[in-house]
Amino acid sequence: MAITALLAQLQQWQQQAAQLDIRLPVIWQGSAESLLTHTADLLSLVNYHKLYWLGADAPADAINLTGRQNYQLLGSECDILVINAFAGFDADLVAASAGCVKASGIWLLLCPPFTQWQQQANPAHARLLPYPLDAASHQGHFVAFWLSRLQQQNVVVINNTAVSQQLNWPDAVSNDSVPAPCITGEQQAAVAAILHVVSGHRRRPLVISADRGRGKSAALGIAAALLAKAGKQLLITAPSPQAAQTAVAHFQQLSDAALHNHLQFVPFDQxxxxxxxxxxxxxxxxxxxPTPVLQQLLQRFSRIVFASTEHGYEGTGRGFQLRFQQYLAKQCPGWKKLHIQQAIRYQQGDPLEQLTFAGFLLQQNAADAIYHAASPVSFACYQAKDWLAQTDKLAEVFSLLSLAxxxxxxxxxxxxxxxxxxxxISIEQNNRVLACALISIEGDIENQLAIQIYHGKRRVQGHLLAQTLAFHLAQPELAQATLWRVMRIAVQPALQRQKLxxxxxxxxxxxxxxxxxxxxGSSFGATAELLQFWRNARYLALRLGTTTDNASNEYSILMLKAITADPVAITALSDAFAKQLFVNLTLYPLLHQALVLQLVTPPNSEPLTAAALGQLALFGAGLRPYELVRHLIFSWFNQYHHLLPQADAEILCALLWQRADLSTVAQQYGFNGKKQLLDKVSKLVRLHCQPQQ
Structure with a gap:
């Protein structure tokens, strides 16, 4: 087919896609030079308002996307998306951007011939490769995997100027007849449910779930406009301002300018x-x-609507469904859920959506694994080279990791x-994955490089344990050892608490x-429950990061266990860490007291004298002020904190070790002011600090 005829055919197909409310996915193989020329010709023929471009050689009117924009893309739209894969194929960015293409839009992938492409290096995945691998020469398996998934997908495939696979066009679907601005009956029901959250009982949150393109964000904006007209003030939050863009845009389109300040976007940490x-x-x-942030929002606000992508690029929808909604059921028994099934941006059988779900394993598994404790289990180990022959197992593992x-x-x-x-490494039964762990093989850093890392002159990608041991803990010799880092452990949600x-x-x-x-070793956001899990396995805490994760507000902790090495070195490091952390607690204002009590070792204090115990007895009787005996309570608590009930120890930990002021601790633990808190402290001293001690 001549290029002129091919371009005319693509124009016609785009018009047909517009009539059917779908996107047109096109994969075009050939040489980079010819395909870029053909693409420029195509762009001159078709009408578009916004053009997104991934990769090199973007035209002047295109928005050139980078890997840093993935979450910012949520909620944004474009008419045409071109992926120039000749210099690399960024899977994360390709998956994120696919949802931006509007109905009637063209999704165009430019690539070498498939047999050649899957044998090339993929520089776009350089950040995924550990030192000393070179992305310019390393041949991975992702492109070959993606092309194998492509074989069963409904897409247009072009070799040079010949169409080797045409689209199997879906049947036309008629939309519901509902009053504007809603488009479907399900969206109309979602708007009504949002309005009811404001007018109904407090503490009855609503969860709206859907795949991408179902109009859930638009429903938020429509409902917000109606509420603003009724004089209500609303706040909206999301992972980024761009993620809330669709909701805010619908609100502003449907509201008078004077009411635009009735809906404010505020980042969730703020x-x-x-x-x-x-x-x-x-x-x-x-x-x-993150679930911990959602839980805090739930406690903070009495009327709240959560809109969630059930599955899709985020890969987290089912985790939200299983984890946070269980918490909702406990905290707010009257909460409601509404699921939007019908697509709005494009019709249900949209071929690009099917390609994205299948190519990046974003579908949910139909059934959870079943575990019989009395039956034997097997263990399996998988590496990168194994997955091409076991794509079903890869889908199962990735689904479980996404849940976790x-x-x-x-x-x-x-x-x-x-x-x-x-x-x-997985635990399996009846060929189903019950639990799995993702492990990074690290270390074996040569001596000279380890010294450079120690001196802060070098960093090495993909060696978090070695980097931390050499630089932060001043142990360059440990970076030269063979290290395994457990990056994730995931257990099927229904099978947790069974020691898997x-x-x-x-x-x-x-x-x-x-x-x-x-x-x-392992590094993770520290919670009391997770810390105890790793301590039960005899891992030792060596370092706590000084900044919290922007999303979860958790400090990152590093834990290590000697396997074939002598444990003396890391035991000494752990002991030193526990003592140093006690001294540096003021650097960790957000560290929960339960974690402090697990992690720190206070200095040895001399036994309290009879005179000191007498002073504490007078305080317990209400005859001495707190300020005059605080240092004595401090010394006593250092020695006996482990004997106190957990709840009482946490209060004293906040006051004495973390040096929080009385008002802050009173508010945190639900006391009616400083006097009630001091009465509690006095009672604790009276009960637990006896003269015979």
Missing amino acids: LLRSDQNTDLLLVDEAAAI HYQTQVKDLAALLDNPQLQV GSSLLSFIEQQATQQNVSYL
Whole structure:
């Protein structure tokens, strides 16, 4: 087919896509020079308002996307998206941007011939590869995997100027007849449900779930406009301002300019620090916000609507469904859920959506694994080279990893296939994955480089344990050891609390021993429950980061366990860390007291004298002021904190070790002012600090 005829055919297909309310996915193979010329000709023929471009050689009127914009893309739209894959294929960005293409839009992938492409290096995945791998020469497996998935997809495939696969056009679908501005009956029901949250009982939050393109964000904006007209003040938050863009745009289109200040976007971290009140809080793309943050928002606001992508690029929707909604059921028994099934941006059978879900493993598994405790289980180890022959198992593992961690993204799938230093170890029964761990093989850093890392002159990608041990802990010799880092542990939600995670850790330790690994380690956002899990497995805490994660407000903790190495060195490091942390507690104002009590070792104090005990007895009787005996309570608590009930120890920990002021502690623990808190402290001293001690 001549190029002129081909371009005319593509024009016609775009018009047909517009009539059917779908996007047109086109994969065009050939040489870079010819395809870029043909693309320029195509762009001159078709009408578009906004053009997104991934990769090199973007035209002047295009918005050139980069990997840093993934979450910012949520909620934005374009008419045409061109992916120039000749210089690399960024799986994460390709998956994120696909949802931006509007109905009638063209999704155009320019690439080398498939057989050639899957044998090339992929520089776009450089950030996924550990030192010393070179992305310019390393051949991973992701492109080959993606092309294998492509074989079953409904897309247009062009070789040079010949169409080798045409689109199987879906049947036309008629939309519901509902009053504007709603488009479907489901969206209309969602708007009504949002309005009811404001008029109904307090503490009855609403969860609206849907795949992308179902109009859930628009429903937020429509409802907000109606509420603003009624004089209500609303706040909206999301993972980024761009993620709330669709909701805000619909609100502003439907509202007079004078009412635009009735809906304000506030980042969720700022919202949690503020004392702002609102008639209704809207949380868009809630699945991309960590569960601990959502829980805090739920406590902070009595009328709240969560809109969540059920699955899709975020890869977290089902985790939101299983984790946060369980919490909702406990805290707010009257909460409601509404699911929007019908697509709005494009029709239900949209081929680009199907390609995105299938190519990046974003579908949910139909059924959870079933575990019989009395039946045997098996363990399996998978590396990057194994996945091409076991794509169903890869889908199962990636789905489980997405459930377990809110930040799992498509780049994690790409890393599984491209990074040979990643391995997955699983527990399976009846060929179904019950639990799995993602492990990064690190360390073995040569001596000179380890010294440079120690001096802060070099950093090495993909070696978090080695980097931390050499630089932060001043142990460059440990960076030269063989290290395994457990990046994630995921257990099927219905099978948790059955020791599967502990069994998995035990098997990992066996494997590490057999392969002469010196140390096993992990780094994660510290919570009291997670810390106890790792301590039960005899891992030692070595370092606590001094800044919290922007999303979860958790400090990152690093823990290590000697496997074939002598444990003396890390035992000494752990002891030193516990003592140093006590001294540096003022650097961790957001560290929860339960964690402080688990992590720190206070200095040894001399036994209290009889005179000191007498002073404390007078305080317990209300005859001495707190300010005059605080230092004595401090010394006593250092010695006996482990004997106190947990709740009481936390209060004294906040006051004495973290040096929080009385008003702050009173508010945190629900006391009616400083006097009631001091009465509590006095009672604790009276009960637990006896003269015979």
